[in-house]
Amino acid sequence: MSLLALTILFPLIGFVLLAAGRNKLPEPVAAIIGVGAVGLSAIAALFAGSNFVNSGASSQVVHLWTWFNVGGLAPGISLHLDGLSLLMMGMITGVGFLIHVFASWYMRGEEDFARFFSYFNLFVASMLLLVLGDNLALLFLGWEGVGLCSYLLIGYYYQNPANGFAAIKAFTVTRVGDVFLLIAMFLIYQQFGTLHTATIVENAHSVLAGDHSLAIWTALMLFLGAAGKSAQIPLQTWLADAMAGPTPVSALIHAATMVTAGVYLICRTFTVFEMAPEVLQFIAITGAVTLLVAGFAALVQTDIKRILAYSTMSQLGYMFMAVGAEAYQAGLFHMLSHAFFKALLFLSSGAVILAYHHEQNIFKMGGLFYKNKFLFACFAIGGGALAAIPFVTVGFFSKDAILGAVWVQGQQADPLYACLYWVGVAGAFLTSIYTFRLIWVVFFGKENTPYHEIKGVTYWAPLAILGVLSTGLAYFLKAPVEKVLNTAKIPAFNIPEALEAGMHSAEYTAVGVALVGLVVGVVLFAFAYKAVKAFASTSLGAGLANICRNAFGFDSLYNIVFVKPYLLLAKIFGRDPIDGMWLALPAIVQAGHRFGSARQTGSLREYASSMALGVAVILMILIMLQIVGK
Structure with missing residues (x-):
């Protein structure tokens, strides 16, 4: 069997074994199956990727079988490997394996341990x-598979109704995006006569050239599908609530991959x-x-995972800004670097949560620097990459490349991009302000909850590896990434020689502003927190904090516009008014x-x-008719 197929088959087998065993499997066995399946998938991906790169081919297709054949539409179960899918496959299996290892430590002692890893394995198979x-x-x-696993894992602690509601919310909002993606697929099939991705990419310029409005609608539907899965406005409200799931879920699904x-x-x-x-x-x-919007929301959150969730939303915004500026390779490299440092931050936050007895409020933590300097180092590296500290973190090399490309587009294509550069x-x-706030409060604030010692190789080894990958050393991955993306014909961003100096100045400006933000933080x-609290207690400060805490009220707006009308309609139609109308006839x-x-009384007088009354009425009717006739 193809190595490429094995990358999917291994976690799929792991899912079947874990789902079949469920509560019958001891924790060590479930951990070996769950972690081992993804480890084998990562090894298969490594060899498949190496063989592909050594072959010098631009793409490789492995046809397994035809899925179905209806009216000429015959999509196959075929796997396609090129530079883009190679990058994604490596990220999913590599980072996914490290998160699985950490999860085997983090989830120890939890009820339904095997159920957790069965969902985790199914997610990896679906993502691949x-x-x-x-x-x-x-x-x-x-x-749809990754959406299902996201729903199942957000609601993993289903005994708490709030977690169930969070899972339903994520499932519902992302399904809205999925409907748009389905519409895009219908439009594409109508125009191209196929859903084969390579054919679509090769022929889009000729097929869509004749009808610009159709091209706009097709691209817009694709984007709205992407926005739902990647938590972009207006379909962003689910991501923060998705933090109800276990922390490794937040790291793998809601930060690094899905x-x-x-x-x-x-x-x-x-x-x-x-x-x-x-x-x-x-x-x-x-x-x-x-x-x-996500940056302002992160400024005032108190839950450590929600802060990181809004930071994820913000970094995804940078990626979308990159692809919108046609800097695809810059966006994809930031996606890879983000997978490293955001997985590091989420897993580190999971360790912090366990160290403080499952406490997630940062203001109930404090003093962790003096208890666990390894976790501080992990947070400092991850936070530095998030804030794009220059040269020493991978975030600097990826995020500033996006801002530089957007600035260039603003100079040569449309002034709009120049405005977007300043938004970035x-x-x-x-980002610098809320990142420093998070680290300072957790590690140097007053200790409000007793610290619990944490240890174990499955805890520190994944963090150490992700920590190295989040430093400036990961810059050396940029050239190989560009090389494989070039083979996949993902366009490199063209920088005119006349704009190179200006682009570097724009990047340095972004770095300078980020460092100013760090100083402000x-x-x-660290020095004026009393003044911050005093401002927050004023009516203006409390109002601004409430707006930011609620992420500018999108949830409330959707609740008024969509949720309440839907519940009202559900209440009305739950009683089946159509059926009630038909019941009127037998009621009459x-x-x-x-x-x-009631009239059959047996009384002759009645x-x-x-x-007599009937005869009188009939006579009156006859007389009236006679009068009308005359």
């Missing part, structure tokens, strides 16, 4: 199917978007607005029956009176 499928139908199957599926989809079908530049601009605007710079400023939270007959029965 999404990125390796050679047609949109197969991609959509994986797309939420980047939207970026992958746009880059995979980039030629469709090139036929609709207006949609590319809309994508860039959406990413910019999302990163700004403002987002970098906010130090001043506000029954009423007539009761009236007629019968005679009724007959």
Whole structure:
């Protein structure tokens, strides 16, 4: 069997074994199956990738069987490996394996341990199917699979009703995006006669050239599908609530992999978007607005995971801004670097949560620097990469490349991108502030909860590896990534020689503003925190904090516009008014029956009176008719 197929088959087998065993499997056995399945998948991916690179081919297709054949539509179960899917496969299996190892430590002692790893394995298999499928139908199957696993894992602690509601919310909002993706697939099949991805990419310029409005609608539907999965405005409200799941779930699904599926989809079908530049601009605007809204929201959160969730939303905004500026490779490299440092931050936060007896409020922690310097180092590296500290973190090399590309587009394509560049710079400023706030409060604030010692190789080894990958050493991955993306014909961003100096100045400006944000964070939270609390207690400060805490009220707006009307309709139609209308006829007959029965009294006097009244009424009617006739 193909090594490429084994990358999916191993976690799928792990899922079947764990699902069949469930509570019958001891924890060590379940951990070996769950972690081992993804480890074998990572090894298979390594060898498959090595063979592919050594072959010098631009792509490789492994046809397994035909899925179905209806009316000429015959999508196959075929796996497609090129530079883009190789990058995604390596990220999913590599980072996924490290998170599985950490989860075997983090979830120890939890009820339904095997159930957790069965969902985790199924997610990895679905995510690999999404990125390796050679047609949109197969991609959509994986797309729905990861959505299902996200729902199951967000609601893993289902005994708490709030977690169930969070899972339903994530499932519902992302399904809205999935409907748009389905519409895009219908439009693509109508125009191309196929869902084969390579054919779509190769022929988009010729097929969509004749109808610009259709190109716009197709690209827009694809983008809205991507926005739902990647938590971009207006479909972003689910991600923060998704933190109800166990922390390894937040690291793997809602930070490192699934939420980047939207970026992958746009880059995979980039030629469709090139036929609709207006949609590319809309994508860039959406990413910019999302990163700004998420940045303000992260400033005032108190839950450690929600802070990181909003930071994830913000970094995804940078990726969308990159692809909107046609800097696809910059966006994809930031996606890879983000997988490293955000997995590091989430797993580190999981260790912090366990160290403080499952406490997630940062203001109930404090003093961790003096208890666990390893966790501080992990947070410092991850936070530095998030804030794009220059040269020493991978975030600097990936995020600033995006801002530089957006600035270049603003100079040579559309002044709109110049405005978006400054929005991105403002987002970098906010990122530095809330990142410092998080680290300072947790590690140097007053200790409010007793510290619990944590240890174990399955705890520190994944963090150490991700920590190294989040430093500036990961810059050396940039050249190989660009090389494999070039083989996949993902366009490199063209920088005119005349704009190179200006682009570097724009990047340095972004770095400078981020460092200023760091200084502001130090001043506000290390030296002037009393003044911050005093401002927060004023009516203006409390109002602003409430707006930011609720992420500008999108949830409340959707509750008024969509949720309450839906519940009202559900209440009305739950009683089946149509069926009630048909019940009116037997009700009339029954009423007539009761009236007629009531008149059968057996009294001759009543019968005679009724007959006399009837005769009088008939005579009156006849007289009136006679008068009218004359």
